[in-house]
Amino acid sequence: MRLLLIAAALQVGAFTPSGDGRPPSRLRAEDKPKDPIVSAAGWPRVKALLDRLPVFTVANEQGQPLQYEADGKPLALLYADVDAAKSELKSAKEEHPSLGLDIVPMGLGEAFQLHRTGAAVLIPSQDSMEAAGAPKGASPLGQELPLFACMEMAVQGEDGKPVLPLFLDRAEAQQAVEDAMAADDGDAKLEIVGLSLHKALEQLVSQESSAFSFVPPASSLAHIQSYLENSGGVGVNTSPPS
Template sequence: MGGRRGFAFASLAALVAGLRFPSTRAPRPRLDASRSEEPTDGSKTALFESPQWPALLSSLNRLPSFTVANERGQPLEYEAPGGTPLAMFYADVQAAQAELVDARKMYPELDCGVIPVGVGTAFRLASEGKALLSEYERPPPSTEMAAGSSPVGQQLPLFGCLEISRDGGPGRGPILPLFMSRSDALAAVRAGAADDLDVMCLSLDRAVELLLTVEGTGFEFVPPSASLDFIDATIRSEGWGNSHAPSSASAAGDA
């Protein structure tokens, strides 16, 4: 994973640090009733009080999610049943682009566009009931889910294979790559000449919980290759800065 090309833009960590969610936002269309996602009740926010959370947030913010925003960078809010305002973050850039088409039809005066937001920030806002985080790729029904995880709603599914874990170094346990894209996970397994290995699914919620509460847990979060391609293309066409961020992010619990 470390050999994958980096993507050049003002790093997501820096971008997110400067991102603000002002009180004056874009208008709020109502959420489609067919959406499976629902805002959480905020019960997971105790995890964010962990002293390890800031470092994990930094790692997660090297993974891109995307949101539709107006020309001032204010995310388009949606109105959930009951009138709750919610931002919408997409792990799948194509889903964000599809939402952009609808937003431009509804609000042509806003000059909307798609902007990247770190997954860590999107995850925290979703966990606090202030946003929805849509999965990149829903696992098929046959995919084995780790205990306590779910493929829908706030619990962003991540995909991995225990057999392609790498050594975490002295005093550390193995590091398991977790891919936002199941297709990328399958490609990594095949690249290791191991077509018959099973790809498991672990929710981002559960991965965060393990990293913050279970000693020796180690994951390497890998962004979707399609997201990297989109960011690279946007840099070339729009000049999103010139610094380099790694194409994967490692995080480990205390050894």
């Protein structure tokens, strides 16, 4: 069922139930009970790497995300697929042409924190979700964000040490594997495995070092480059309204 747009609740802090006398509060992960992933000692290190991957939300000119209602609760929608965000933007503009809407990026680490608090929904791409085993045509709402990796393939990290690349896009993971096989000039067949972001992070935050890297989709990087050139780099506004 399509979530209902709350046109009057643009500010990301407007998650306080109406009528209780409290002002809208800033949406923060620390306002919720401790989470086993985001409260782990290794989370800041992992989050810094995750934040290099952009996700996208529909927002107004001040970078304040639109909110939607599900089961009486307002939520922000955060898209891993920039094309899905563009599609949502088109629909929102048609319904609310005066709001000055656009899609703006935020880091996946921050998005994951908001998702874990229940303040936002993190939405995977349709293609990647189906590549990870979901039925064709299934709704991405409520689905885990998938990652793709080849456990036999490593790339050089920033410190020169080998790291395992984790891809958000299945096709790009496959291309990287094919390139690696061609460069190696061997006969070995490298297998790509799918895993959920949630399960991967449970393992990664428990490690003492970052022997992995996250690879953003090429389409996301292309949009970010265009966005920065044309907008001056305005991001999602998570401050409470003045």
